[in-house]
Amino acid sequence: MMGPRQEAQPALFYEFSLEDHVPQDHFLRSIDRFVDLSGIRAYLADFYSHTGRPSVDPELLIRMLLVGYCFGIRSERRLCEEVHLNLAYRWFCRLDLSDRVPDHSTFSKNRHGRFRDSELLRHLFETTVARCIEEGLVSGQRMAIDASLIEADANKQNSTPKEEWDARQIDPADAPRAVREYLDTLDEAAFGAASEVQPKFTSHSDPASQWTAARKGPAFFAYSDNYLIDTDHGVIVDVEATRSIRQAEVGATRTMLDRVRNKFHLHPERLIADTAYGTGPMLGWLVDREIAPHIPVFDKSGRSDGTWTRADFEWDAGNDQYICPEGHELKQFRRNYSDPKRGPTSTGRAKYRALKLTCRACPSKAKCCPNADARSITREENENARQVARVIAKTKQYEISMKLRKKVEMLFAHLKRILGLGRLRLRGPCGANDEFLLAATAQNLRKLAKIFPAPQKPRTA
Structure with a gap:
C-alpha cells in the first residue's frame, strides 16, 4: 500500500544534536582531535582594540579556513555556503543550527590586517608541526x-x-x-x-x-x-x-x-x-653544517667530444695539484708570488695548467687537449664539498634517498x-x-588524522 504524502509539518520545538548527526567515522572527527586553538585568543590579544563592537571569533575563522583547505573549497564565498548547509562543517566550527555563519568579507579584513601583522598562519602551521613531533611522526x-x-x-x-x-x-x-x-x-x-x-x-x-x-x-x-x-x-x-x-x-x-x-x-x-640544489655554494653550506648532501652534483664539466673530463684527473690535495691519466702534474702556480694579487682569482675559482712542453710530447694529447697547446682544469671554491656529494652518490644510502x-x-x-x-x-x-x-597545515592535519583516526564508539542496539 502506498504511504501517505510526506509534507513538512511546522513544529514549535525541536530536539536536535549535531553531535548525534555527525558520523563517528567522519574525517573531521579525526582532524578535530589535533586542532588546538585554545591559545589563539591570547596570541591575538594585542591586535584587537579594547573598545568598540565585538568582532567575529578568530577561532571560528581559522576553523572555517581549515575546512576549506582540507576539502579543497577554494572560494571563501562558497565556503560560507558550505558551512551554512553541512552539519559536519558546523560541528567542526562549533556552530549550532541557529548560529549565523560569518560573511565572506570578514576573511579578507582579518587576513590583510591582524592575521598578517601577527603572523598567525605561521604560528598555526608551527603548532601543527609541533603536534606531529609530539606524536612521533x-x-x-x-x-x-x-x-x-x-x-x-x-x-x-x-x-x-x-x-x-x-x-x-x-x-x-x-x-x-x-x-x-x-x-x-x-x-x-x-x-x-x-x-x-x-x-x-x-x-x-x-x-x-x-x-x-x-x-x-x-x-x-x-x-x-x-x-x-x-x-x-x-x-x-x-x-x-x-x-x-x-x-x-x-x-x-x-x-x-x-x-x-x-x-x-x-x-x-x-x-x-634534486640536481637544482647541487650547486657548489649550496653543497659547501651543507657540508660546513655537517649535513650530508644526498644531492646530484650540478656539474657542467662533462665533454661531448670524447676527450678526458675533469673526473678523469686525480686531485692531489696535499700538493695542491691535479694528476692526469699519464701521470703529469697540473699546477696552479709554479713559483711563489710576493704580490698577493697574483694569487687565486676573486671569483672563487682556481685554474690548474700543465706545461706546454709536456703536453706536446704526450702520446695522449688527442684524448686530452687536441685543440689547445696545454690542458687546463678549473677548480671551484667548493670543489671539496662537490666531491663529498659525488662519493655519497655511489652509496646504497643514496639510492634509498632518491626513492624517499x-x-x-x-x-x-x-x-x-x-x-x-x-x-x-x-x-x-x-x-x-x-x-x-x-x-x-591542512596536509599535516590530514596526515595526523589518517595515521591516528578517531576511536569508534560501539553502536548501541
Missing part, C-alpha cells in the same frame, strides 16, 4: 626539499615587457596591495634580490610573480611553493613562498633549515634534493589534485605565503 634525521610551481592570479594580457616596466613611475601610496608588497620585498633574497636577471614580462596586478616556462609548455606567471619535509612519514616541517627561479628556491632551503633548527631543534643528518625524495613530489600532487591548489586566489608575496601555509 618526525625524527629529524632525514629531510627532503623541493619546490613546485603554483600559477599566480595574473595573466599576460595585463603585463608589461621588462624594458617598459622599468620606465614606469609607481606611486606606492596609490598602488594596489600586491604592488606595494612587491616594492617592499625587492631587497629580499626570496623575491627581488634573488637574481639580477629581469623577467621577460612583469604583471601589473602581481609584479612579484615570475614569468616562467619551466613546464616546457606555454609560459605563465607563478610562485614557487617550497617544502621541507621529514621523510619518515612525509610531514611538512617548513614551507616558504618564493619567486620561481632556482636562486630563490635554493636560498629558501637555507632559510627553512635554519628556521626548523631554531624553532624545533631539528638538525638533519642528510638532506635529499618522491614523497615531496607526492605531497605536491596531493596539493594540486586533491586540495585543488593549482592556481592562487590571493595576490602578492603575502597572499602566496598565506595560501601555502594554510595548505601545508
Whole structure:
C-alpha cells in the first residue's frame, strides 16, 4: 500500500544534536582531535582594540579556513555556503543550527590586517608541526626539499615587457596591495634580490610573480611553493613562498633549515634534493653544517667530444695539484708570488695548467687537449664539498634517498589534485605565503588524522 504524502509539518520545538548527526567515522572527527586553538585568543590579544563592537571569533575563522583547505573549497564565498548547509562543517566550527555563519568579507579584513601583522598562519602551521613531533611522526634525521610551481592570479594580457616596466613611475601610496608588497620585498633574497636577471614580462596586478616556462609548455606567471619535509612519514616541517627561479628556491632551503633548527631543534643528518640544489655554494653550506648532501652534483664539466673530463684527473690535495691519466702534474702556480694579487682569482675559482712542453710530447694529447697547446682544469671554491656529494652518490644510502625524495613530489600532487591548489586566489608575496601555509597545515592535519583516526564508539542496539 502506498504511504501517505510526506509534507513538512511546522513544529514549535525541536530536539536536535549535531553531535548525534555527525558520523563517528567522519574525517573531521579525526582532524578535530589535533586542532588546538585554545591559545589563539591570547596570541591575538594585542591586535584587537579594547573598545568598540565585538568582532567575529578568530577561532571560528581559522576553523572555517581549515575546512576549506582540507576539502579543497577554494572560494571563501562558497565556503560560507558550505558551512551554512553541512552539519559536519558546523560541528567542526562549533556552530549550532541557529548560529549565523560569518560573511565572506570578514576573511579578507582579518587576513590583510591582524592575521598578517601577527603572523598567525605561521604560528598555526608551527603548532601543527609541533603536534606531529609530539606524536612521533618526525625524527629529524632525514629531510627532503623541493619546490613546485603554483600559477599566480595574473595573466599576460595585463603585463608589461621588462624594458617598459622599468620606465614606469609607481606611486606606492596609490598602488594596489600586491604592488606595494612587491616594492617592499625587492631587497629580499626570496623575491627581488634573488637574481639580477629581469623577467621577460612583469604583471601589473602581481609584479612579484615570475614569468616562467619551466613546464616546457606555454609560459605563465607563478610562485614557487617550497617544502621541507621529514621523510619518515612525509610531514611538512617548513614551507616558504618564493619567486620561481632556482636562486630563490635554493636560498629558501637555507632559510627553512635554519628556521626548523631554531624553532624545533631539528638538525638533519642528510638532506635529499634534486640536481637544482647541487650547486657548489649550496653543497659547501651543507657540508660546513655537517649535513650530508644526498644531492646530484650540478656539474657542467662533462665533454661531448670524447676527450678526458675533469673526473678523469686525480686531485692531489696535499700538493695542491691535479694528476692526469699519464701521470703529469697540473699546477696552479709554479713559483711563489710576493704580490698577493697574483694569487687565486676573486671569483672563487682556481685554474690548474700543465706545461706546454709536456703536453706536446704526450702520446695522449688527442684524448686530452687536441685543440689547445696545454690542458687546463678549473677548480671551484667548493670543489671539496662537490666531491663529498659525488662519493655519497655511489652509496646504497643514496639510492634509498632518491626513492624517499618522491614523497615531496607526492605531497605536491596531493596539493594540486586533491586540495585543488593549482592556481592562487590571493595576490602578492603575502597572499602566496598565506595560501601555502594554510595548505601545508591542512596536509599535516590530514596526515595526523589518517595515521591516528578517531576511536569508534560501539553502536548501541
